[in-house]
Amino acid sequence: MFFHIVLERNMQLHPRHFGRNLRENLVSKLMKDVEGTCSGRHGFVVAITGIENVGKGLIRDGTGFVTFPVKYQCVVFRPFKGEVLEAVVTMVNKMGFFAEAGPVQIFVSNHLIPDDMEFQSGDMPNYTTSDGSVKIQKDSEVRLKIIGTRVDATEIFCIGTIKDDFLGVINDPTTA
Amino acid sequence: MSEKGGKGFSLPTKTTPKSALKSTPASATARHDDNSAKSKRGRKVQFGMEGLPNLGFNFSSPKSDGKFAIPVGKGDWAKGGKGEKVVNGGKAPVAKEAKSLELRVEQELPENVKCLMDCEAANILEGIQEQMVMLSQDSTIKLPESFHLGLQYAKTRSYYTNPQSVRRVLEALSKYGVSYSEICVIANTCPETVDEVFALVRSLEAKKSRLSEPLKDVLDELGKLKKST
Numbered sequence: 166m167f168f169h170i171v172l173e174r175n176m177q178l179h180p181r182h183f184g185r186n187l188r189e190n191l192v193s194k195l196m197k198d199v200e201g202t203c204s205g206r207h208g209f210v211v212a213i214t215g216i217e218n219v220g221k222g223l224i225r226d227g228t229g230f231v232t233f234p235v236k237y238q239c240v241v242f243r244p245f246k247g248e249v250l251e252a253v254v255t256m257v258n259k260m261g262f263f264a265e266a267g268p269v270q271i272f273v274s275n276h277l278i279p280d281d282m283e284f285q286s287g288d289m290p291n292y293t294t295s296d297g298s299v300k301i302q303k304d305s306e307v308r309l310k311i312i313g314t315r316v317d318a319t320e321i322f323c324i325g326t327i328k329d330d331f332l333g334v335i336n337d338p339t340t341a
Numbered sequence: 342m343s344e345k346g347g348k349g350f351s352l353p354t355k356t357t358p359k360s361a362l363k364s365t366p367a368s369a370t371a372r373h374d375d376n377s378a379k380s381k382r383g384r385k386v387q388f389g390m391e392g393l394p395n396l397g398f399n400f401s402s403p404k405s406d407g408k409f410a411i412p413v414g415k416g417d418w419a420k421g422g423k424g425e426k427v428v429n430g431g432k433a434p435v436a437k438e439a440k441s442l443e444l445r446v447e448q449e450l451p452e453n454v455k456c457l458m459d460c461e462a463a464n465i466l467e468g469i470q471e472q473m474v475m476l477s478q479d480s481t482i483k484l485p486e487s488f489h490l491g492l493q494y495a496k497t498r499s500y501y502t503n504p505q506s507v508r509r510v511l512e513a514l515s516k517y518g519v520s521y522s523e524i525c526v527i528a529n530t531c532p533e534t535v536d537e538v539f540a541l542v543r544s545l546e547a548k549k550s551r552l553s554e555p556l557k558d559v560l561d562e563l564g565k566l567k568k569s570t
Binding site for chain 1: 453454455456457458459461462465466469484485486487488490491492493494495498522525526529530532536537540541542543544
């Protein structure tokens with residue numbers, strides 16, 4: 166889910182950036198450092214929407230660097246346990262399938278796929294019901310529920326299920 | 342412990358009536374081989390999945406176990422007992438599982454956080470992208486990949502023409518005790534029936550009797566606001 170959140174960060178600036186454009190340099194450094202990163206607490210920082218406040222700079226002892234505390238608003242994307250969202254399937258194998266929702270990767274294990282869906286290997290591996298009416302393959306859109314998340318330095322990885330009511334394939338790329 | 346493991350399913354509390362896994366012992370051994378192959382890839386995966394005891398699915402770090410323990414198959418119970426999150430009863434895990442799968446956004450995030458619906462997020466991100474086109478003289482500022490993925494995702498998920506009217510319609514629900522994050526989930530998933538809402542947002546089931554009527558009205562209103570594709 167997307168959130169609009171105010172975060173704070175201490176930015177260190179080298180003296181060569183001081184001068185008339187100090188604030189612009191600070192903001193562009195902030196954008197370079199923060200946009201695209203990911204943390205466990207807030208999720209992916211997708212974009213910075215504004216700077217709320219730049220505090221007074223503090224010169225670091227021994228070096229000429231100055232630390233500025235910056236408060237900024239940003240849009241973050243963080244998946245939550247229990248959240249229902251729609252993802253696009255990227256890979257199917259006999260252990261389950263991988264899907265992507267925005268910058269987040271989700272894995273749905275075959276244990277969390279309804280029992281009446283069987284794995285079919287081949288050029289386009291897929292999961293199909295016994296009567297062939299529903300198929301999950303690459304580029305299918307599925308609605309799934311997140312049941313667990315893991316964060317590492319650069320990305321968030323989730324486990325999902327489609328075994329509940331109203332979950333599963335939304336549209337089939339072959340029939341669309 | 343190993344004797345218990347040897348008996349397989351003779352432990353009465355461990356037979357899960359829900360039986361999410363209807364696997365036979367033959368297929369279990371096949372899966373067991375797959376799992377050991379997978380664990381050899383050395384993927385260190387550790388998930389917060391305390392709400393899933395019925396599946397007996399333990400993603401354990403290779404340090405302790407290295408294998409995916411499944412409650413089918415005789416030898417696995419011994420390994421399952423190594424202090425990991427295992428099925429420990431009949432009824433208690435079922436209630437626990439339902440609870441832990443509820444959306445608990447408000448508890449986990451600080452208070453000044455505002456949930457955004459996908460359509461609102463799409464508007465904001467599109468605005469930023471337009472600004473970046475103007476600022477692109479500075480080639481060192483490049484939008485990260487997660488921005489493009491996020492924007493694409495938000496655009497494909499925005500079904501409504503006007504986010505403000507959606508917000509107003511859904512705000513009617515907040516006086517019934519529906520939290521902001523639950524409102525966002527309802528908006529994002531675009532449900533068509535009241536049953537769908539209760540199935541997708543389990544935390545609302547407690548207020549089912551109070552919410553059914555207002556929800557029906559809200560869903561009708563949302564239907565009118567949907568973009569015609």
